[in-house]
Amino acid sequence: MSDGGPGYRKPSWDEYFMAMAVLAATRATCERGRVGVALVRENRLLATGYNGPVGGNPDCRGQGTCRRTADGGCAETAHAEQNAVAYAARYGVDLTGCTCYLSGYSPCLMCAKLLIQCGCRRVIFRKPYRDTMPLEFLTETGVELALYVGPAPSITWADPEPPLPMSQAPEAARGQMPVVNAPLADWEFVANDTWCWPVVRVSTG
Ligand SMILES: [Zn+2]
Numbered sequence: 254m255s256d257g258g259p260g261y262r263k264p265s266w267d268e269y270f271m272a273m274a275v276l277a278a279t280r281a282t283c284e285r286g287r288v289g290v291a292l293v294r295e296n297r298l299l300a301t302g303y304n305g306p307v308g309g310n311p312d313c314r315g316q317g318t319c320r321r322t323a324d325g326g327c328a329e330t331a332h333a334e335q336n337a338v339a340y341a342a343r344y345g346v347d348l349t350g351c352t353c354y355l356s357g358y359s360p361c362l363m364c365a366k367l368l369i370q371c372g373c374r375r376v377i378f379r380k381p382y383r384d385t386m387p388l389e390f391l392t393e394t395g396v397e398l399a400l401y402v403g404p405a406p407s408i409t410w411a412d413p414e415p416p417l418p419m420s421q422a423p424e425a426a427r428g429q430m431p432v433v434n435a436p437l438a439d440w441e442f443v444a445n446d447t448w449c450w451p452v453v454r455v456s457t458g
């Protein structure tokens with residue numbers, strides 16, 4: 254508790270990786286829900302994903318509303334788990350034996366089967382999905398399940414170094430490096446306690 258100063262508590266590995274899953278979820282824009290995932294082995298991050306439109310299609314929000322499937326789901330997006338597994342495949346990352354941290358509900362049936370087939374051995378989620386069949390498949394195939402209790406991890410970085418004033422950025426970069434995140438004078442990440450609506454607050458003040 255005290256290493257790192259008063260009021261500091263080192264997060265557990267579960268908190269750390271659940272926070273990454275929640276952070277990934279902030280990139281999702283679908284009004285049907287935002288889901289993030291972190292695939293991890295031996296306490297190292299292998300891949301992240303969030304539910305997002307395929308192949309560079311516009312964000313759900315960018316289209317006003319997204320196309321829906323017959324049962325009312327979002328037709329635009331690949332699910333967070335699908336994206337994480339696809340990107341691992343694209344870059345040749347072996348997912349055998351990984352743990353899957355999910356920011357919200359347990360996986361849908363397709364994602365459960367995908368996780369089983371990619372070698373995932375453990376799935377940690379914050380709420381059981383209404384369809385219990387995916388959990389049956391996971392259990393039957395020997396995948397461990399765990400419920401992450403308590404609120405979503407919330408990240409606030411109390412930066413000991415004040416940000417460089419924007420006016421000084423060009424001089425500091427001296428034309429030798431690009432200036433990234435230039436409009437962001439302050440950055441705060443807040444995950445609220447509901448399962449799927451983490452928000453990023455960006456202050457430009
Ligand atoms: Zn959508």
Ligand SMILES: [Zn+2]
Pocket residue numbers: 332333334360361362363364365
């Ligand atoms: Zn799914």
